Amino acid sequence: MTEKGPSTRTSSLGRMSREHFGAVNTPVYRASTMLFPDMESLKTGKAPYTYGRRGTPTTRSFEEAISELEGAARTVTVPSGLNAIATAILSVCGAGDHILVVDSCYEPTRHFCDRTLKRFGVETGYYAPTDDITPLLRPNTRAVFCESPGSLTFEVQDIPAIAAAAHAHGASVLVDNTWATPVFFQPLRHGVDLSIQAATKYVGGHADVMLGYVAANQSHAARLAETHGNMGLYASGDDCFLGLRGLRTLPLRLARHQATGIALAEWLAARPEVVQVMHPALPEDPGHALWKRDFSGACGLFGLELKPAPEKAVAAMLDGLCHFGMGFSWGGFESLIIPAHIRRTARPFPANGPILRIHAGLEDVADLIADLEKGFVRLKEAT
């Protein structure tokens, strides 16, 4: 059977209506204790659900839908995207190991590696997102962590090439795929072992839930499930329900985020105040060819560099915006803008002016452009 399109799949995956009196989407289950019908099933543990922490119909619906979308052997849900990153790393690394982490990673990933992982005897090295990793692999390199496009600066990585180099060395490959979601990029189909998602962002899609997951290929499924189980990790029925509900409209929302994001990026690229726009879907972007080869779309998150301007001018621009909120996170229905502070270890990021990160929400694009246009007037007046 040929594979169905992404919208058909997100509409149908993980449904178990027959077990739920016909309810189309699996309802919220809140449960700790599960009762066994007899001693025999208690002894063998052969019941569909054995204990709340080990899963309920709501968590299972979500995980099964995700496994199908990701092409995964196993998916585990966790309370946040950052926890998904930590769980994925802990499932492959132990004392004495070395992990190579992309320099453009989400900042808290760096904190986890430099502060927590270090205490458990795992050493972290950083590599520039577009560099060949081969010279950096050490005998004890156990894992290579990628995030593509990178946080804040949106460099596209050559994931198949990284996976080939890492695997030739016996190292596992992990990808934070939050930007693309499994709708626009399926890491496991490009050689990755563990696909990580901050479902807080586009999967939830409404800025009202914290949720993460890790999806594993066959060779990494058992160790992921074991680490997840031994750490006592669990995501609530309420939160998995919101993840499942968000999933139903994910391709539809992403199409709009993509269109608005590209329209804003093109408009910004033509502005005299802007030095560069960092958006892989723009043909002039350095990552465009790789993005086109591996991804089937772009979300609404991108960056830009302004010409050098005093901080008070940038504040005047951002403070007066009506339709762009200032806040961390992204992937909800609303537009956001933040000044971005880039930290690098492997190689400095070449920029002289302030960097901004924009999330294109679901508002009308003409209103967003008019808002930014007035913002540029304030920027000029306060410079």
Ligand SMILES: *Cc1c(COP(=O)(O)O)cnc(C)c1O
């Ligand atoms: C937000 C984010 C995370 C962390 O997700 P939380 O649910 O906030 O913990 C991880 N990776 C990327 C790229 C993110 O943007």
